Amino acid sequence: MNLKTTYLGTVYQFSSLKELFAKANEEKSGDRLAGIGAETVQERIAAKEVLSQLTLSDIREHPLLSPEEDEVSRMIENQVNKPIYESIKNWSVAELREYILDDSTSGDDLKRLGRGLNSEMIAAVAKLMSNLDLVHAANKIEVLTKCNITIGYQGTLASRLQPNHPTDNVDGMIASLKEGLAYGMGDAVIGINPVDDSVESVKRLLHATHSFIGDWDIPTQNCVLAHVTAQMKAIEQGAPADMIFQSIAGTEAANRSFGINASLLNEANDMARTLGTGTGPQRLYFETGQGSELSAEAHFDIDQMTLEARNYGFAACYDPFIVNTVVGFIGPEYLYNNKQVIRAGLEDHFMGKMHGIPMGVDVCYTNHIKADQNDIEDLGVLLTASGVNFVIATPMGDDCMLNYQSLSYHDVAALRQTMKKRPSPVFEEWLEKMGIYENGKLSKIAGDATIFAR
Missing domain, CATH: 3.20.20.70 (Aldolase class I)
Known part of the structure; x- marks a missing residue:
């Protein structure tokens, strides 16, 4: 799993998936208070670049909080639909974003897809999306x-x-x-x-x-x-x-x-x-x-x-x-x-x-x-x-x-x-x-x- 990139001549090396996720997030005062947010816009962009190239299996196989230690993690893990996950596990986070935003992808497609994702995968793709992306994608999904x-x-x-x-x-x-x-x-x-x-x-x-x-x-x-x-x-x-x-x-x-x-x-x-x-x-x-x-x-x-x-x-x-x-x-x-x-x-x-x-x-x-x-x-x-x-x-x-x-x-x-x-x-x-x-x-x-x- 590659956690390193070079951006504008500067090498950015992230120590863990947890650090990468935090630094790829849009700026939030809570992340700054916790001391985990990106220090610069450039670092945030570099983190997003690295995150975009990770596969969904990279994220699932390196949990941010181990299911052995946390019941929320266990419950999320137990919900993942295995056949759906197996069909998409080699997608990069960037490819997941493109699929979600594609005009041919329906709300029903996204509801089915979601059953094969865990919460960290969903958070990861959201980090790569603009505000308009978030509006457009969510509007496809009807939940009754x-x-x-x-x-x-x-x-x-x-x-x-x-x-x-x-x-x-x-x-x-x-x-x-x-x-x-x-x-x-x-x-x-x-x-x-x-x-x-x-x-x-x-x-x-x-x-x-x-x-x-x-x-x-x-x-x-x-x-x-x-x-x-x-x-x-x-x-x-x-x-x-x-x-x-x-x-x-x-x-x-x-x-x-x-x-x-x-x-x-x-x-x-x-x-x-x-x-x-x-x-x-x-x-x-x-x-x-x-x-x-x-x-x-x-x-x-x-x-x-x-x-x-x-x-x-x-x-x-x-x-x-x-x-x-x-x-x-x-x-x-x-x-x-x-x-x-x-x-x-x-x-x-x-x-x-x-x-x-x-x-x-x-x-x-x-x-x-x-x-x-x-x-x-x-x-x-x-x-x-x-x-x-x-x-x-x-x-x-x-x-x-x-x-x-x-x-x-x-x-x-x-x-x-x-x-x-x-x-x-x-x-x-x-x-x-x-x-x-x-x-x-x-x-x-x-x-x-x-x-x-x-």
Whole structure:
């Protein structure tokens, strides 16, 4: 395996595949914080050149984190389809990129191909792609999943309605929920981040959302984004949960810092199937974000983009209903500015789709990062063009509980109209029935939450 090249008269020798992957990554403040990123643009270009010539078998045969040491690595390795892998193992990473971007390669071709790749191969090819490459490739791939309704159809853009409240006040949450529904939000999930993730609080929010959904016959799913163990206890005590949620990471050690492991998630999946209120077959919701492994000191000198790809390999083992990356939320230590946030959002979406998972993005930022609402709207446009399964919508784009900025209800509505996207079909039928949509567009009463006061 050659890890050496000469570029502009300078010899670049990389000591390991791990170092090569890190230095071939687009600039991320998290990689700099970890001391593993490229020192110069020239070094980054040299790393990309070397990476492009490696074969897929080179990557598989030299794991960045050994399956003997890490359960995430084992699970990813066990998922690789051997006949598909054998047919492509001698491809270079550059040849893989050309195949993905070729006009004759369909979305179904890419979904089949993805079954023969591991997460590191998918990360490697993403490192060689431009932003437009990532948009073009991801847009080919349709991933359909069903909990209570099916989302992910090409030509649609679903949304998670996020009616968080700074004190978990049910009346305040319901008021925000009504406004979001009046803008056509909520087909992916009505998902609440609780301030208090005690079992009693989780039960109260699940009962409130489930009752509202039932009263108005809304074709969607509910979820409260507490720790998985709190949700499981709430469900055991009779709380109506369509899905179970958990944040995940790309290494066993980072997952352990979250208080989870593969066995616990298997147990949660079984509980969602036997005691949950979602009809399925998919009933899990995962959330990720570049940099989480570094913040847990569990990154093993692997770059944050590659670790994020491993999140998706881990998630794919559970056949989830939805997965989203929270790009821009963790902070400038990991994604410093608008350029890095936009790049990470496009990388994450592409890598998730190549893993065959239903990929969404929380298009967001915090006030101490060098980005603003225009940057987030730019990323929203790019992701919508990429065929993202869903985005997250908050009232006025300002989450008053988590204290960060995201897309607003009306932003998502504008993305649908501008990019000619529709809500998920069954949800759109309900919107038409409620008078919120007319002829595939928002009606004159859209945004008026008083329609739910009748």
